[in-house]
Amino acid sequence: MRWPNRSLTLQLGALFACVAVTVFSAVGFYLYQALALQLLERDDAELVDRLAQVRHLLEETPNLTLxxxxxxxxxxxxxxxxxxxLVVRGSDGRVLMQNSDDPVLIRPEGRLPAGAIISEAMVQTAQLANGVPIRVISAMGQVGDTGASVRIMIARTAADRAVVLAAYRLKVLSAAIxxxxxxxxxxxxLVRQGLRRVKALAQQAREVTAHNLTARLDGALAPEELRTLATSFNEVFDRLEYSFNNLSQFADDLAHDLRTPLNNLMIQTEVMLSQPREPEEYQNLLASNYEEVGRLARMVESMLFLARADHDQIALATExxxxxxxLERIAEYFEGPASDAGVSFDITASGYVLADVHLLRRAVSNLVANAVRYTPRKGVISMEAIQSTDGTTISVSNPGAGIYEEHLPRLFDRFYRSDKSRSSTSSSAGLGLAIVKSxxxxxxxxxSVTSTRHGATRFSLRFPTSSGADKQT
Ligand SMILES: Nc1ncnc2c1ncn2[C@@H]1O[C@H](COP(=O)(O)OP(=O)(O)O)[C@@H](O)[C@H]1O
Ligand SMILES: [Mg+2]
Incomplete structure (x- = not known):
């Protein structure tokens, strides 16, 4: 029996039937028992009644012969x-009157004094000689004023009761069935009705496909118990839609960003090969190609880094x-480009930072490279490190045109560039900040980043003090 795989409707239906059979049987049984008991009590009360009546008649009878x-x-x-x-016998055991000659009734029993109070408790169960069950009561009675006592025995067969009960049993049984x-x-x-809405939800879920990512489950359609499930599903769909869109955007951007440099390489090489050239010209082309290929290689390397970081395949060597x-080392490294751009560095730093040295340098360098690019001549780029109880924040800020607020939330996305005009310039691939974030x-x-128009643009990196792999503290 593999219940878990069976239809829920069948399971619940069967369960319902079992519960119904049990409840109906229990109620039927209880009612039957109650009726049987009541009939018995009624019969017993009647026996007591009749006994009193017979006693009374005896008292009104002047003598035994009558x-x-x-x-x-x-x-x-x-x-x-x-x-x-009924059997009435004299004190000598002689039968004075009887409407049954069943030997069971002739037995000398029930030696109760005449006039004693009789009650239902004195009624007993017995069996006639032919096996028919009876309820029987016996007592002494007095005849007129003679003082002679007789023994009275009154019984009732269960036949009446049995007929009533049998009919009742049949009724209860058929009612139960x-x-x-x-x-x-x-x-x-009912179960089918309930599950219809689940089916409707399933149908709606089926409509969410790669081509129709915006479809959602209608929470209003779901019964209250399933509403949280519908909401959770919708949240999953939201996340999937977001990731899916990101992924397609990423693929689009990637194709676009690779196409331009590759086209340049091809066209330049083709033009060069179209006619014989001086060795110097070949040399120049090779040098330019080398630069372009180097850029492509860096881009591919950046993407590989991001992919590996996404899959947690980069081991941190935290120090x-x-x-x-x-910070001083990074500033030194950027000395050449900075002086070319006519900008300088100002460093304010204290304390320590727990980080993987290569990754820290890579992240800060990406920020500094951007700052050098976007700072106007004579501008000062400030590099700061502030240590607090729960971590160290390194920030790089520079004056300049600033970034429009609408770009800020997406600045760390892959291939995102706030000024598209620069996108075709040599070294901008829009992956630098994505790597910083990773x-x-x-x-x-x-x-994080804050920026004001024509004010300062400030990028901050927060390193926690208790990162996963504290090697030395
Ligand atoms: N210091 C900055 N000042 C102004 N804009 C910046 C600064 N740093 C980054 N940006 C904006 O963020 C975008 C993304 O930066 P990044 O990911 O490093 O890509 P890339 O440098 O290849 O363009 C840049 O194209 C630029 O528009
Ligand atoms: Mg950059």
């Missing part, structure tokens, strides 16, 4: 047709680094 000669008054009170049996069947059907129907030393994520830190 009982014998006129038994009809007694036999009317205790009617055989209603299953009532019909009720259970109806409940099962109703349950089946405790002196912040000032690192490096910061690898360190468990974060990268």
């Amino acid at each position: 009982i014998h000669s006129d038994p009809h008054r007694f036999l009317d009170a205790v009617d055989r047709r209603h299953g009532l049996l 019909v009720g259970a069947a109806l409940t099962a059907l109703l349950g089946f129907w 405790r680094l002196d912040a000032r030393t690192e 490096i910061m994520l690898l360190h468990g830190g974060s990268a």
Whole structure:
């Protein structure tokens, strides 16, 4: 039996039927028992009643012989047709009157004093000689004023009761069967109704495809219990849509960014080869090609780095680094380009930073390279490192035109460039800040930017003090 794979409708329907059968049977059984008990009590009360009646008739009878000669008054009170049996015997055991000669009733029992209070508790169960069960009560009675006592025994066969009960049993049983069947059907129907909305949701989910990423589940359609599920699904779809769009944008940008330099290479080479040239011209072309190919190689390397960082394939060798030393080293490295651009550095740094030295240098260098490019002549680029209790923040800020606010949230995205005009210039691929962000994520830190128009643009890198691999502290 592999229940988990069976239809939920069938399972719940069957469960409903089982519950219905159990409940109906229990209720039917209880009602049957209650009725049986009530019938018994009623019969017993009647026996006590009849006994009192017979006693009364005896008291009104002047002597024993009259009982014998006129038994009809007694036999009317205790009617055989209603299953009532009566035997009256004298104190010597002689039968004075009877409407049944069953030997069980002739037994000398029930030696109760006449006039004693009789109650239902005195009724007993017995069996006639032919096996029919009876309820029986016996007591002494007094005849007229003679002082003679007689023994009275009244019994009732269970036949009446049995007939009523049998009919009742049949009714309860059929009610239980019909009720259970109806409940099962109703349950089946209810479950189907309930699951229809799940099916509708599934249908909606099916409509979300690569070509239709914007489709969502209609939360209003879902029953309350499933609404959170629908919301969760929608959130998953949101994330998938975002990633999917990013990925297609990435592929588009990649193709575009590779095409331009490759086209340049091809055209230049083709033109050069179209006729014989001086060796110097070949040399120049090769030098230019070398530069272009180098740029492509760097771009591919950057993308590989990003891909590996995405898949956590870069192992961090975290060290405790002196912040000032690192910043000074990077500034020194950029001395040439900075003096070409007519900009200078100002370093304010103290404390240490926990980072992988190569990655830290790469991240800060990317920021400094941008700063050098976007700072007007005579501008000063300031590099800062501030250590606090929970980490060290390294920031690079530069004066310049600044970045429009609308670009800021996407600045760290791959291939994102705020000024498209520069995109075709030699060294701008729009991957620098994406790499900065990846490096910061690898360190468990974060990268952020603030910029004001014609004010300062400031990039900040926050390195936590307790990064994953503290080697030395
Ligand atoms: N210091 C800065 N001042 C102004 N704009 C900047 C600065 N740094 C980065 N940007 C903007 O962010 C974009 C993305 O930078 P980056 O990822 O390094 O790519 P790239 O340098 O290859 O253009 C740049 O194209 C530029 O528009
Ligand atoms: Mg850059």
